[in-house]
Amino acid sequence: MRARAPLQPQDKKINPFFHALSKYRRHQYDDCLALCGSLLRQNSRDQAAFVLKCRAITAKHWLDDLEVEVEGLADALMEDNVAATAPRPGTSLQRPLSSAQQAGTGPSQAVRPVSATGRPVTGFTRPATSARPTSSQQRDLITTAMAMSARPGTAASGRPVTSAGRLVRLGTASMASLGTDGGGETIQVDGIDFHKYAKRPEIAKALCDYLIYFLRQPRKALDLAAEATREASFADWWWKERLGKCYFQLGLLREAEKQFRSSIGNDSRVVTNLELARVYLKLDQPNAALEVYQKASEKFPGDISVTVSMARLYEDLNDSQKSIGLYKRVVARDPVNAEALACLAAHHFYSDQPEVALRFCRRLLLMGVSSTELWNNLGLACFYAAQYDLAITCLDRALMLADDGVSAEVWYNIGQVGIGVGDLGLSYQSFKLALSIDPNHAESHTNLGVLELRKGNIEQAQLAFSHASRLAPHLYEPAYNSALVAFKLGDFQDAFNKANMALQAYPGHHESKELLKQLKLQFMAF
Amino acid sequence: MASGGKMPDVILPKEGLLYSEKSSLSEVLCKPKWLPIKSVTLAKIELMEKQLAATMQQHQQAEQASTHGGNGHR
Numbered sequence: 001m002r003a004r005a006p007l008q009p010q011d012k013k014i015n016p017f018f019h020a021l022s023k024y025r026r027h028q029y030d031d032c033l034a035l036c037g038s039l040l041r042q043n044s045r046d047q048a049a050f051v052l053k054c055r056a057i058t059a060k061h062w063l064d065d066l067e068v069e070v071e072g073l074a075d076a077l078m079e080d081n082v083a084a085t086a087p088r089p090g091t092s093l094q095r096p097l098s099s100a101q102q103a104g105t106g107p108s109q110a111v112r113p114v115s116a117t118g119r120p121v122t123g124f125t126r127p128a129t130s131a132r133p134t135s136s137q138q139r140d141l142i143t144t145a146m147a148m149s150a151r152p153g154t155a156a157s158g159r160p161v162t163s164a165g166r167l168v169r170l171g172t173a174s175m176a177s178l179g180t181d182g183g184g185e186t187i188q189v190d191g192i193d194f195h196k197y198a199k200r201p202e203i204a205k206a207l208c209d210y211l212i213y214f215l216r217q218p219r220k221a222l223d224l225a226a227e228a229t230r231e232a233s234f235a236d237w238w239w240k241e242r243l244g245k246c247y248f249q250l251g252l253l254r255e256a257e258k259q260f261r262s263s264i265g266n267d268s269r270v271v272t273n274l275e276l277a278r279v280y281l282k283l284d285q286p287n288a289a290l291e292v293y294q295k296a297s298e299k300f301p302g303d304i305s306v307t308v309s310m311a312r313l314y315e316d317l318n319d320s321q322k323s324i325g326l327y328k329r330v331v332a333r334d335p336v337n338a339e340a341l342a343c344l345a346a347h348h349f350y351s352d353q354p355e356v357a358l359r360f361c362r363r364l365l366l367m368g369v370s371s372t373e374l375w376n377n378l379g380l381a382c383f384y385a386a387q388y389d390l391a392i393t394c395l396d397r398a399l400m401l402a403d404d405g406v407s408a409e410v411w412y413n414i415g416q417v418g419i420g421v422g423d424l425g426l427s428y429q430s431f432k433l434a435l436s437i438d439p440n441h442a443e444s445h446t447n448l449g450v451l452e453l454r455k456g457n458i459e460q461a462q463l464a465f466s467h468a469s470r471l472a473p474h475l476y477e478p479a480y481n482s483a484l485v486a487f488k489l490g491d492f493q494d495a496f497n498k499a500n501m502a503l504q505a506y507p508g509h510h511e512s513k514e515l516l517k518q519l520k521l522q523f524m525a526f
Numbered sequence: 527m528a529s530g531g532k533m534p535d536v537i538l539p540k541e542g543l544l545y546s547e548k549s550s551l552s553e554v555l556c557k558p559k560w561l562p563i564k565s566v567t568l569a570k571i572e573l574m575e576k577q578l579a580a581t582m583q584q585h586q587q588a589e590q591a592s593t594h595g596g597n598g599h600r
Contacts, residue, residue, distance in 0.1 A: 067567040113557045125562040342563040349560055364563070373561035380558050409561055416558040443556035450553045481553045511551055 020052055029060040047203060054187065054206035058213045065213075065245070066274055066309075067126050092284050093316055109476065109506045112350035113443075116474055119318060123346030124339045126312075189220060198227035201236070208242055218249040237267035244275060253279050270296060270303050277309065286317055304334050311340070320347065336367050345377065354384035372402040376410050383417050391417060408438035415447060424451060442472035449481060461485060469501065476506035483515055492522055 020035035033056050039049040112120045189211065197204045204224060211221035225246060229239035244259035260276040263269075273296035280289035293310045300306060311326035324347050330340040345360035358381040364374055379394035395417065398410045411434035418427030428451050434444040449464030462485055468478035483498035496519050502512040564572075 063570060064567050067565060110554075111557070113559065121560060122562050123560065124565060125568060126565045338563065339565065346560050346562070369563065371563065373563050376561050377563075380560060384558075406561065409559055413558055416555075419555065443559065446556045450555055453553060475556065477554050477556050484551055484553060511554070515551060 017048055017052070020049070024052060024056050024059070027059075029056045032056045033060075050187070051203055051206045054210040057187075058206070058209045061214045063213070066271070066278065066305075091287055093281070093286055108508070110509070111352075114474055116472065119316070120320065120350075121346065122315060123342035123344070126339075189215065189217075194224045194227050198224065198231045201228060201232065204228050205238065212242070212245065212249075218246040222246040222250070234262075235266060237263045237269065237272065240266065241269070241272050241275070244272075244279075248275070248279060248282075253282055268296075268299060270300050270305060273299075274305060274309055277313075281313070286313055289313060302333070304330055304337065307333075308337070308339060311343070315343070335363075338364060338367065338369060341367075345381070349377070349381060349384070354381045357381045358385050358387075370401070372398045372406050372410065375401060376406075376413055379417075380413055383420060388421070404437060408434040408441045408444070411437065412441060412444050412447075415444070419447070424454070427451065440471050442468040442475055442478065445471065446475065446478045446481065449478070453481075453485065458485065458489070469498075473501075474505055476502040476509055476512070479505060480509065480512050480515075483512070487515060487519065492519055495519055496523075 016035055016039055020032045020039065023029075023032035023035065033053060036049045036053040036056065039046050040053065043049075109120075115121050187210065189207075192207070194204075197207060205228075208221050208224050208228070211217050211224065222243065225239050225243045229236065229243060232239055234240075240259045240263035244256045244263060247253070247256035247259060257276065257279045260272055260279065263272050264276065273292055277289040277292040277296075280286070280292065290310070290313060293306055293313070297303070297306045297310065307326050307330050311323045311330065314320075314323035314326065324344065327340040327343050327347075330337050331344065334340075341360050341364050345357045345364070348354070348360065349357035358378070361374060361378045361381055365378065375394050375398035379391045379398060382388075382394055383391035395410060395414050399407060399414075402410050411430045415427040415430035415434065418424065418430055428448070431444040431448040431451070434441050435448070438444075445464045445468035449461040449468065452458075452464060453461040462482060465478040465482035465485070468475065469482060472478070479498050479502035483495045483502060486492075486495035486498060495515070499512045499515045499519065502509055503516075506512075
């Protein structure tokens, strides 16, 4: 953000370094960088200006790297860090507990739809939310993996295939943005003698963060951190934590674990504990990660980030009961935690309490979150809480804010509202519009098929169902509908196959089982 | 509530007809879709990538303009 007013003459009296520092504290990083740049031009050996410039660039491009755990396509297919290839249920993120195993504690698939990874849809996306496929069958399908790499709102094409590739790309993005907005030239690190800097921990720490968070060169940062931790006679937790971070980014997970453990031994910090748990998550050992979280929450009882991480992990393990309990604890401590609010809203919406979901959404709105997703959710919550007039307005606003990535979803939900009020013309048009924006929107295909069936267009309906189940094998609805139509038409073999497909997607689906029972009776009669 | 510690007896009707009706199978619709809200980090990454794409496009356009200017390949 630029300064509101241009520099006044009296400002010239201020010490320029103090001025830069004050800009830094007020998060006006561009101004701070400009001031530091002019200081460095006057005296290129000004260490204070150098450190401040490093800090400002880092802060401007800082990303919470506890959140940026992105698994690319290549990472998912060529994963060799995972310890067990056939883990027992509940001990791996690839085989989370299914709702059947939990005796009805999790949300049923008939009420809460699942995402392409086979987990119930969540209320909040982080860059890593859709990371791992849940079944080996899905892992084998490259097409599924391709579809999974497409997150809502981002273009699937041109996405880097590995997490390291993503880091490089982020580095390029931040370099490019610094080049264009007049922030001044970057710091040349190629000629820097790390050995010399390692003796000055204040400067070295700023430089290390600059390497990690802005240039995204973990290998260089590793060199610096290794020198510095030696200088600090292996007693500084900060350097060990940064070493672990670099190892993690380079994919050397066991080394990273060692460094984090050693850092915790020196001085246990929340962030180090969270990073240690992240190593275990990457190794697909959720129970080890849970143990780390447990210990951390005993040591730091009031800390929210530990509780949120634990709630996320339980959600990934499909243990929604525990995750909701933890999210409630988070909201009790921090009433403006967006992640907890969003997850609770989704939970209440799909457990038939749209009024409560509406209240959570309203709180999010009051906090200043204004996005297509939130307006869409508000619209749905209003509609199912019987506030019909508000629902249309909210969905309208969601459409106004939507880009091509999500507007198909909004139109799909408008179609749902149309079905709810009995305006089948509206819903037919909405589903068609959703498909014109995103031809691969499987849910719209399915619902359009049901509407076609009501009109009596059986062939078109069958086409829509088969298309939908090819696009989204994780949905049970198109397969089941297709089976039912085939059954009614007398094509029993097809119906049998399709009903089995539906049961594969949703093993507890009662109607599909019923249909199979009837089919078996028919087969016995022949 | 249960201060006496003794649970009351459960009364269940022993006689009478039990009605249950099997619903006929019908098509199911997909459920309304709650859209997950994006985290700040995700929004920031997307913004950075969008900015990068825009700058790359500008560079490409500038390059194309310069090559069409007559100098050919550098």
